[in-house]
Amino acid sequence: xxxxxxxxxxxxxxxxxxxxxxxxxxxxxxxxxxxxxxxxxxxxxxxxxxxxxxxxxxxxxxxxxxxxxxxxxxxxxxxxxxxxxxxxxxxxxxxxxxxxxxxxxxxxxxxxxxxxxxxxxxxxxxxxxxxxxxxxxxxxxxxxxxxxxxxxxxxxxx
Numbered sequence: 127x128x129x130x131x132x133x134x135x136x137x138x139x140x141x142x143x144x145x146x147x148x149x150x151x152x153x154x155x156x157x158x159x160x161x162x163x164x165x166x167x168x169x170x171x172x173x174x175x176x177x178x179x180x181x182x183x184x185x186x187x188x189x190x191x192x193x194x195x196x197x198x199x200x201x202x203x204x205x206x207x208x209x210x211x212x213x214x215x216x217x218x219x220x221x222x223x224x225x226x227x228x229x230x231x232x233x234x235x236x237x238x239x240x241x242x243x244x245x246x247x248x249x250x251x252x253x254x255x256x257x258x259x260x261x262x263x264x265x266x267x268x269x270x271x272x273x274x275x276x277x278x279x280x281x282x283x284x
Contacts, residue, residue, distance in 0.1 A: 129221055129243060130201070131250065133214040135182035138250045140243060141201065145255040149215050150200040156274075165267065166211045168274050169200065175274045176202075177267050178209045184258060185238075203255050208267070210258070219245060226252075236260050 155167030
């Protein structure tokens with residue numbers, strides 16, 4: 127199976143390639159004042175504002191805003207429902223089944239870590255895109271996204 131290897135605040139993580147539609151360079155993000163710390167802002171993709179979630183802050187790996195880094199990456203979810211901000215996409219690797227170590231879903235918040243993969247002498251956490259946010263967090267992000275869409279609609283020229 128193919129995985130994207132990620133650097134998230136110095137912590138190696140991975141996502142299945144099938145969960146990511148596209149890897150994008152970091153553009154300028156619009157960040158409304160009430161966004162909170164986990165929401166890095168919104169990005170306009172094809173006329174649709176999508177929420178950009180700071181994965182390091184979501185996972186509790188970084189408490190404050192990092193220094194500006196134009197080489198950070200955005201990961202567009204396969205369902206186009208969200209975008210994750212990571213420090214780097216480091217590689218795309220094929221992982222044989224015997225290198226995948228299952229993780230008990232009860233051991234991680236919302237079961238967001240599915241497995242570990244043995245790679246380069248380390249065990250890398252494999253994240254589940256759909257489980258990175260709790261149901262409550264998804265609801266709050268949906269509210270903010272709806273507000274952002276309404277603000278944008280008010281600015282649209284007829």
